[in-house]
Amino acid sequence: MYATNPYNTYKQNSVNMSSKEQLLLMLVDGTVKYTKVARLAIENKDMQKAHNELIRVQDIFTELMVTLDTSIGSFTKDLYELYEFIKYKLCQANIKKDVSMIDEVLPLIEEIRYMWHEANKLNNSKK
Numbered sequence: 792m793y794a795t796n797p798y799n800t801y802k803q804n805s806v807n808m809s810s811k812e813q814l815l816l817m818l819v820d821g822t823v824k825y826t827k828v829a830r831l832a833i834e835n836k837d838m839q840k841a842h843n844e845l846i847r848v849q850d851i852f853t854e855l856m857v858t859l860d861t862s863i864g865s866f867t868k869d870l871y872e873l874y875e876f877i878k879y880k881l882c883q884a885n886i887k888k889d890v891s892m893i894d895e896v897l898p899l900i901e902e903i904r905y906m907w908h909e910a911n912k913l914n915n916s917k918k
Contacts, residue, residue, distance in 0.1 A: 812911050818851050819904040825851075826881070826900055830893045838888055845885040848900075852878045873899065 809817065829844035852874045859874070861867045877896045884892035 815907055816911060819907045822848050822851050822900050823904050826893060826897055830890055833888050833890050842885055845881050849878050849881050
């Protein structure tokens with residue numbers, strides 16, 4: 792029988808018990824974290840780690856894109872296009888292992904995180 796890692800159990804439980812809003816915040820927090828890890832990995836010449844982290848971030852943006860309801864207005868369509876642009880740049884950064892391409896989109900990713908955290912605060916203040 793395998794011993795379970797308490798941290799992994801805690802992490803799994805926190806995801807399973809989270810609201811949709813909390814899950815969204817976890818995802819956007821992850822995009823910033825993993826993008827920074829990928830950037831550092833490229834600088835450290837750890838190309839496999841950089842690849843894995845950039846794929847992880849692209850997967851998160853794919854998930855954000857498929858859950859976005861673009862029928863409700865131009866804002867969501869614009870957000871979809873921004874996500875698509877970021878995914879494209881991260882894909883190119885992964886192919887070329889180019890830190891400058893990551894530097895180009897990291898501020899956008901951080902701004903997206905900030906936007907969703909602020910939207911969540913505003914939503915919670917109305918409850």
